[in-house]
Amino acid sequence: MVVVDEAYIEFSHGDSLLRLLDGRPNLVVSRTMSKAFGAAGLRLGYLAAHPAVVDAVQLVRLPYHLSAITQATALAALEHTDTLLGYVEQLKAERDRLVAALRALGYEVTESDANFVQFGRFEDAHTVWRKILDRGVLVRDNGVPGWLRVTAGTPAENDAFLDAVREVKKEQST
Structure with missing residues (x-):
């Protein structure tokens, strides 16, 4: 079996493997x-596969694994797919703006087909994380040595992040 996780496919510049x-x-x-769909709390996903694989998964699926509330919420989200995917387009543009701004500041940024970017390289990423947090902005120190991760948000949130990063960079260079 080859299982491809397309959790971030809507944020990707590439094609789905569904075809x-x-x-x-x-x-x-x-x-x-x-x-x-901004529905992390639902814990809801799906798979697409050959009918025999789907049948095998059905054999081990727990009964009543989706509550009526989860199903109703998912259906409501699907009814608003165009609107929600419009927000994804905005987030993609903001993600790309973050990448460009961070690179312009001299940071390395890994390529991203997700709603977040990883940037660095820091001698002490945790210290930089703390300094950004002290300015009211939360990014992730996800344990990758020398790197931090920021999730794309609204333009105002991203401006606050970039302002904090600029301040930290300026502070470190003086």
């Missing part, structure tokens, strides 16, 4: 409503 399913009985593509 490759036909004739590939060992390919499984999984997705979630957590990212693009």
